[in-house]
Amino acid sequence: MDKGSMGPKKTFVSTFRMEFKPAAPQFVLNGIKNELEDRATAQGGSSKQGTISTDITSKRRVSTEKGPLLEFLDPQEQLEVRVGGQARLHCAFRSCSVPVASCWIYNRKQEVIGRPRTCVESSDTDSSVEISQACSDDAGTYTILVRNRRCLAQHTVTLSVIDRPHPPASSPMVSQLSSRSLVLSWSGPSYDGGSAVTGYVVEVRREGPEKPENWSEVTTSCKNTSYRIHSVLEPLGEYRFRVRAYNSAGVSEPSEVSDCVKMDTRGELKEESQSYVTVTIDTTHKVKDHYNVHEKLGVGKFGQVFRLSHKETGQVCAGKFYRAYGSKAKAAARREMELMKCLHHPKLVQCLGAYDTRSEIIMVME
Template sequence: MIRQVSEEDSGSYTLCVQDQTGSIQHHSSLAVVDHPSPPSGKPLVSAVVQSSLTLSWSGPCYDGGSAVLRYSIEVKPVGRDSWKLLTDTCTSTSFHVKEGLVPGEQYQFRVRATNAYGVSEPGAESDIVVMASSRDEDPECEEPVEYTEVTVNTTDRVDNLYIKLEKLGMGKFGQVYKLQEKRTGKIRAGKFSKARLQKDIANARSEVELMNKLHHPRLVHCVAAFQEPGWVILVLEYIAGGELFERIVADDFEHTEITSVDYMSQILSGVGYMHQQGIVHLDLKPENIVCVSKVDTRVKIIDFGLARKLEPGVPVKVLQGTAEFVAPEVIAYEPVGFTTDMWSLGVICFILLSGESPFQGENDTETLQNITSGNWEFDEETDAVLSDSAKDFIRRLLQKNMKSRLTAEQAVNHPWIKDKAISSTKTLSKEKIKKFLARQKWQKTGKAVLALKRMAMLSHKSDSNSSPTTDTDDSESKKVFSFLQEQLQRPPVFSSPLKDQAEVSGSSARFHCHIEGFPDPEVLWFFSGSPIQESKRFEIEYEDSGSCTLIISDVLPSDAGVYMCQASNSHGQAETSARLTVHCLRAERSIRDGTVKTV
C-alpha cells in the first residue's frame, strides 16, 4: 500500500513471485490524478484602456493527469488583501476584461487552472497595471498639438534652426535624419528629398500642401519645410515607437483579434479623415504604420509622398505603390478612388491576423498576376482560429471591383470593428509575421531567393502537420530564423568597386559601386581625404539594392583627384577608391596659358 500518493508515484510497477520451481511476473501501471499545477509565469496585460484590458497567460506545466477544462481569473486593487473572482469559465489562455475596472486605478491579476479533479493554486501575480484615465480611453485623445499651416522656407537653411543627429533611414527619395530644434530642444524627423529638377520640387511642395490638410491624431504632421539647392526638407513630428509589425512580434506583446481590432480602428480613423479631405494615400503598407512610442499601443500613418488629391469628375491614374499592396485598378492603369486605399488596408489586415501576404508571389510579376486574378484564401490553421466577423471584414475589403469594397466609413461601422465581444480571444501566432518581416528584410539585402526557398521548406514542414503549432514547432521556427538571420550578418563588401574615370572639363562624371552587407551599411564619400557634402554639383544616389552613385556635374579641373567610397556597419568597414582625370579643351588651355586671347 502506498500512503499519501503523489505525482512522483506514477509509473509502472512489477510484482515478481518466485519459488523453487520458477517465477512469474505481473506488470501494472499507476496513474496519479490530481488538480493541475498553477499556470506558468505571470499573466501578461495588453490593450489597456479606461475600463478594459486583455490578459494572456501560459498553461500549467503539469495538468494533473487530466486535461485542463477552464481557467479562473482573479483581480485585486493594489493595496488590498482580498482577491475578487472575475470569471471561472474561461476556456482559452487569454481573456478580455470588459467591465468592473476603475479608470486611473492600479490592479494585479492572477489565474488558476481547473481539471476534472479540482482547481490549482493561483499562479504568479501579474505586474501592476495602471488603468488609463478618461482622457486616454479614446486612442484619438492625444496631448494637444498646435497644428500650423506650413509654408516652404526658402530663406533659412535647415541647419540654421535644427541640429542634425543620426540617420534614421534612406531610400530612392533621399534620406531621413533625426533632428533637434535649436530653440526648443524638441526632437523631430527630417525628410531630405532630392529636388534637382522642377518636377522634384513641385512633388515635394505638393506633399507639404497635402499634409497641411491632414491635421489628425492618427496622421503624422508636418512642422516645417525648407528648400535648399538640390533639396526640399520636410521637418516632421518624430515618432519613436517603430513599425507596428515589429512591435507585435515582441515576446512581451499580446497579439489577438481584439488587439488587432484596436489597431485597425485607429488606422481606419486616420484613413477616413484623409478621405474626407479628398486625399488618397496610395502607399499604405505595414512599414507606413508606426507606433507613437515604445510603450504605447497608439499608431500613426506616415509617408504621404505618393498621396494625391482627388477632384470630382477628374480621373486620376497612377503607376506607383508597393507590389504586394497595390489594388487591381492600379495594375490595370485605371482611375483610382478612395477604395484603392481600402484594398491596401485589406491586405494589411490579412497579414496582421494570419502572418501571410495574400498575393505574394516569387517575384513582383507573379505578385501582380495574383492581384489581378483577385483570388485569395486563408490557410486551414488561420481559418480555424479567426472569427467569422474578422474573415467577413477582410472579404469585404479585398473585392476586385473597387465599387464593391467597403468605404472607410462603412469599415468603421462593420461589426468586427464596432463590437469586440464577437472577436476571438485566442492568441494569434507571431511566427508567420516574423517570417513576413524576415522576407521583407531579405528582399532588401538581395537574399530573397534563398529566404523564400528556406521559408518554403519551413512552411512545408509545418503544413505537413495539421495539428496546432506546438512549442517544439515554435522552437524549431525560431532556430531556423535565427540561423538565417546569422547567415545574413556580415561586414560590407564592394561586389562592384569604383573605376577610374576621365572626363572633359564642363561635362559630368559618375562613380558607381555596389555594396553588400547586413545590417545595411552607412555610406560616406571622400575627395582627397575630405568628406563630400551634397550640393548642386555633387549628388549622391542610394538604392535599397545596394547600388551607390556619386555624380559630379560641370566638372572643373580642380575636381581631379582620388575619390573614395566608405561603407561601414556593426561588423566592419570597407573602402573602394578611384581617380578622376579632367581633360581641358586645347583652346581653353591656351587661354589659361595666355597664348590665345580669343576662341
C-alpha cells in the first residue's frame, strides 16, 4: 500500500486537570485579590508589582528567616453570647507589607457582609464582625482570611449563641408516696439551649374543692432529675407538680403538669420499717469466720461474686471477692466499700459487711 492510500495522520492528545480546592470559595479569594490590587493602585503603586500568592495556610503566623510575613496577634478562639445579645468577633494582625486585605467566611461557605444586624470593619491592622440581636442561626465558625502581597493566612473563631433550655421532656412522676413525703422523677429537656443544664426548679400547687392555690417553689437547687419532697406536704392533701430546667442563660418554661396526687399513709409504715446496717470494715477476721461460701454467682473485671450464708442466722447474701493484687487496685476496692456502706435507699443494694485483710478484700451485700 502506498503512502497516498493511507490517508491523513491522526494524533490523539490526552489531557487531565488538577484542581486545588482552597479553604474558602474561589470568588472570595478573587475578591480579596482584586481589593488588594485596587488598594495598592490607590496608594500610588502598581497592581502588577510582583506576584500575589494564592497559597493558604491555617497557621496564625507565616514566617521566613527574616521575620514574620503575616501573623495574628492573640486572636479569639471562642465567643459565647446569649440570644438577643451583641457578638463582636475581632482579630488583630501584623503584616510585613501594606496594603492588607481581609474578609470573614461563615461556616467556610458564605462571605460575611454588612447587613441590618451585621457590621464588618477592616483595616491594615485588624478586622471585626459585630452582630446585634444574636440568634441561634448566627452560631457557627467564622474564618478570617488575611492577605498581603506575599501570602494569605487564616484563623477561625467559634461563636456559640446560648438560650434558655427547653422544658423538661416529661411531666413529673410520683413514687414512694407516704403521708408527708414523696419522690418526683422526670426527664431532662430535649434541647439544653447550647449550654449545659445546671439545675431544676420544682414547683407545687395544692388542689382543693375551690380554686386551686398558686404555684410555689419547693426548691431551686435540684441538680438531678429526681427530688424527694417532705417539707410542704400535708396528710390527705392533694397536689400537682411541675419542673423547670435552667442553664447559664436562664430558666425554661415549665414542664407538663403531673397528675393529681393525694397523700396517704399506705407507704409510711413500710418506710418506717426499713432498717439499715451500720457497717464497719473488719480487718481482723476472714469472711469464712462468719459466712459459709457456696457456688459462684458471677465473674467481672474486678472480681468474683459467690453466694454466702451466715453461720449463725442463716441469712443468704452475696459476697464480692475483689481481684486486688496491686496497691492501686486495693485502694480502689476500699473506696468502693467506703462508698457502699454509706448508701442507704430502699431501691439500692445494701452493704451488710466488709472484710479487709492481708490476703483478701470482700464486700458482703444483699
